[in-house]
Amino acid sequence: MTRIGMIVPSSNTALEPATMRLIADRPDITVHFTRIPVRAITLTAGGAAFDVETMLAAARLLADANVDCIAWNGTAGSWLGVEYDRQVCAAITQETGIAATTSTFAILQACHDFGVEALACATPYTGDVVEAISQEYAHHGLDFVGHTEWELTDNASFAAQPDSAIADLLVSAVESGSGSSAAQAVALICTNVDGTTVLNEVEDRLGIPVIDSIAATLWWALELTGTDARIPGAGLLLEQGPLRHRAKALVTELRERTGCDRTTVRIDEPTLGLRVDLCAAESRAQGVRSIQHDPSLDQRALETVRWLEEHRQTLVQPTFAEPPHPPQALRDVYGVSAQVLGPVERDGELTAWFSAHSIAERPWTDDDVAAMTHAQQAMTALLKDQ
CATH class of the missing domain: 3.30.450.40 (GAF domain)
Structure with a gap:
């Protein structure tokens, strides 16, 4: 039995049900959640507690469940910087002795393994947050060749969008691209927007992988524990990624x-x-x-x-x-x-x-x-x- 621990933004209502659906046919996996305060997403971090000590307090609770991996199931490192995620993971592992990862690490790893350099970006965030993500991802060999965002800040509102709006967001991010570089994948960067329900539809339409933050975090956490991470029918990443x-x-x-x-x-x-x-x-x-x-x-x-x-x-x-x-x-x-x-x-x-x-x-x-x-x-x- 593999136990995955996940630290969840407090106002997130998308990732837990999505993750449980993904592992519904996997009795060898259990996922356990705890929360940290996150109510809004802005560059000023107002309404969110992303400090290391808050993360450690949550990780300690998950460690009590003897989990095999602890994942910060949030994408803050995408705009705060990967070094922030490294510090969080190092502190968690030092404190608990348990391997740790993040949604941002998972997205970057998926791009690496699929050979993606030209990426379309779909988010619910505001333009300044997307610009910060673009600059950070450029440091990791990823060029945003298209992007679309909902210009929202209230985290709870992210999960209120219907499947059709999520599919449109992903398609629009790819179609917004210009220049000679076509998108080799599209990333849905936010764990409070559930793209797992539209993955197959959008991938069939676009002909490229959709790197959904929720699916990617589960995939990479399973990989880190040495567990079979293949989940058929749940998009190209969970199908081909392992x-x-x-x-x-x-x-x-x-x-x-x-x-x-x-x-x-x-x-x-x-x-x-x-x-x-x-x-x-x-x-x-x-x-x-x-x-x-x-x-x-x-x-x-x-x-x-x-x-x-x-x-x-x-x-x-x-x-x-x-x-x-x-x-x-x-x-x-x-x-x-x-x-x-x-x-x-x-x-x-x-x-x-x-x-x-x-x-x-x-x-x-x-x-x-x-x-x-x-x-x-x-x-x-x-x-x-x-």
Whole structure:
């Protein structure tokens, strides 16, 4: 049994029922709540007690329930700054010995694992709060390419909006964007607006993930306890997030071990909505262009992928002088001059493959190939659990 403790804003009426609905079919999880005073959301913090001692007092009560993780289920760190959340979590863990996290950490982690850099932002807050959030998120590699807000300050009023208004808020945040960068996800930043009831509808309409604060906080708290965090039917984050989180760790480790410029993994997993025409995870060296959200190529039709299908072994290419040749776009658009591809099989089918890209031609060492083999084996084990 996993017990999650959550610190809740006192005027919040959305997150508790939403969280309990999400875990309704999970008898292995219980969630326990306590509250701190929060009545209004403004940059002056009037009507809210976000100080560390108030958080500690709430955490001590949750610790009495022997919870496995304590989550501050509020997004104040999004405008107060991530350093504020770090201080709160460090103080809670030092005081109670229990791992701690926050809604803001969960949102940022979800963006990291889904490879999101261009983000649309939907909130009930006022424009100055949204501007502060935008500035803070920019420090973490996230560019707001669109945003919509209700311009409200009274926290209790946030939860009074109907599902249709929440769906419209999310769609409007994406459609408000301008310029060359399309939103790769939309974040609903507030735990007193329940986006969990419209996640599937909005994601089907927009074709991108909705990172709902309530769902994200539950997901990340479960991940921190080592509990299966997948909840089918509750949006892309709770559906794909557990696998993407582990895939991100694998491509990051592969790039670090090989010293290459970019690593990716593509996965065909229909039950999760994953297809190989988009990367499930990517890791890049600084200044290297992302390929993760480019769906322009039919991956199964590529000469290199057909080679993997036929041979089912690691393809090592120090140069591209000999066949099988990669697509011209990989060379011309993304500047790749050498690569290693590692196939992953399940039930006799080529269901995934890793790519390690180098901008310069290079010899791939036995250690590089061993790192690729490790990644392939780890992904094989992960996919067996799906």
